[in-house]
Amino acid sequence: QVQLVESGGGLVQAGGSLRLSCAASGRTFSAYTMSWFRQAPGKEREFVAAFSRTGGMTFYTDSVKGRFTISRDYVKKTVNLQMDSLKPEDTAVYYCAARLRGLADYAGNYDYWGQGTQVTVSS
Numbered sequence: 001q002v003q004l005v006e007s008g009g010g011l012v013q014a015g016g017s018l019r020l021s022c023a024a025s026g027r028t029f030s031a032y033t034m035s036w037f038r039q040a041p042g043k044e045r046e047f048v049a050a051f052s053r054t055g056g057m058t059f060y061t062d063s064v065k066g067r068f069t070i071s072r073d074y075v076k077k078t079v080n081l082q083m084d085s086l087k088p089e090d091t092a093v094y095y096c097a098a099r100l101r102g103l104a105d106y107a108g109n110y111d112y113w114g115q116g117t118q119v120t121v122s123s
Helices: none
Strands: 004-007 010-013 018-024 033-039 046-051 058-060 068-073 078-083 092-099 117-122
Touching: 004 092, 018 033, 018 092, 018 117, 033 068, 033 078, 046 068, 046 078, 058 068
Parallel strands: 010 117
Antiparallel strands: 004 018, 018 078, 033 046, 033 092, 046 058, 068 078, 092 117
């Protein structure tokens, strides 16, 4: 089992940057695919980015490619999301998620979730 705690959200102007961090507890961090999702008001939770259990593979939704970067530290047991060139449409609650199997972009495939952190991008 793993517990996830996100941090780093906030208010930023369009074109700015934020860095989200997710701290994981538990002994088997390397066994989990780690991902970020987001949910805007009135919308379904959507996939943002994923980092594989091993091999360093990453996967992004098209709308954030070239602007967001997901990274992972196996010693610190953290997964980070560097968000650059932010747009108002990036405004959402961002969630960290973990699953014991390979890369996936559907929220229902994830076993563990953090509490979420708010990101607001003003125009």
